[in-house]
Amino acid sequence: MLSKAQIKYIQSLQNKKNRQKSSQYIAEGDKIVQELLQAGMPVKVVYATKDWLEAHANLLSRLPADSVKEVDGAVLKQLSALTTPHNAMALLDMPRAEVQLPQPGTVVLALEAIQDPGNMGTLIRIADWFGIPQIVCSPDCVDVYNPKTIQATMGSIARVGISEYDIKELLQHTSLPSYAATLHGKDITTYPVIREGIILIGNEGRGLTSDITDMATHRITIPRLGGAESLNAAVAAGIICGRLLI
Template sequence: MAEGDKIVQELLLAGQQVQEIYATADWIAAHQPLLQEHSRVRLLEVMPEVLKQMSSLITPNRAMALLNMPASNAPLELKGKVSLALDAIQDPGNMGTIIRIADWFGIQQVICSPDCVDVYNPKTIQATMGSLARVHIAESDIHQLLTQTTVSSYAATLHGENIAGFAPIEEGVILIGNEGRGLRDEIIGISTYRITIPRMGGAESLNAAVATGIICGRMMIK
């Protein structure tokens, strides 16, 4: 389930396999051209109070969509692109924001370790703001994946090389760790580079999604 005016629109525009849309009369009236283009999708008009009962949010939106989960068995390809690999990200808000960051910087592939939070958690979907429609999500053992590729990897740690010293990359895997413990030692141990955002103040650490945004801003912008 995906809910929110913008998210439902983004999913339709991206050609996702939307099965049904549940929406209020005013939302339907405001989006007639888009709905006519996607007339194959079953549309159900519901009263606002019914949508509120269906919603997982405190403040419900005017539209929700039911989608097929995309197939996740496509082979992973690391060469010729930049990927994000997430090790045990647990917070759905962080996960959704990281997917949105990937979309912003043109990173089309996010790889999640099996113990990451479910990317189809309603809070995660909400936090992506529609970016889930454009970013391929895959699940994989990250340590095993890194042992099977010659593509360079960049492990975000507290004690690595200053990211300011790295040129923008066109190929590689950026590794982001768990909110509390960071990346597992075995993953850091086989990474090509250890990278760090220099600390200039007294904060102990950065939020995982914030760190991802800063790293991508440095490593992706030419």
């Protein structure tokens, strides 16, 4: 059984201020918790139903016994931010924030002012899908450890390094080419596959700021065949990565 204080603490981590204060966050979802354990992420405690714990006993054997808590559906509902809770959730330590400038021969996804947790989670999944090892987020991006973001990553948070850094400074301190997604750039289908560079994706409503766009070495555009005014930021990133990296 969990104490009222333990339940209250887990619930408090829905709030960004509390996550930052404790340097801990929660991840909800059967598959997500499984992938975090498989990746060796710093899992402090797993809260799960008896059936889930038994099905994943091998993975859980790596954790101390007091880091595995059997709870029933009613308790998971108290802990969860979801209308319909999953069978497992985990408490994790936030990785140490390490800012690493992109190295030659690598591709980095740089995000400016992404605000929607679902979009952020999808962008992390896209980076994972295309083998992009690092995402750089501007300080005004949505919190990466927002529970909705973590869930939207579907476990990809375990395989992509994420840091917070001023995008203008990033561009000032790298010699890598940069590719700014805009509505008025060069047709992306004319570009060859790239092996290094920084792909820049901007805010869902405003796109990239003019300062960032002006600093980019390339301004790229996805050809528009219909009448839509713009593309969702994550959708655009997926198309751009699919064209530039494959």
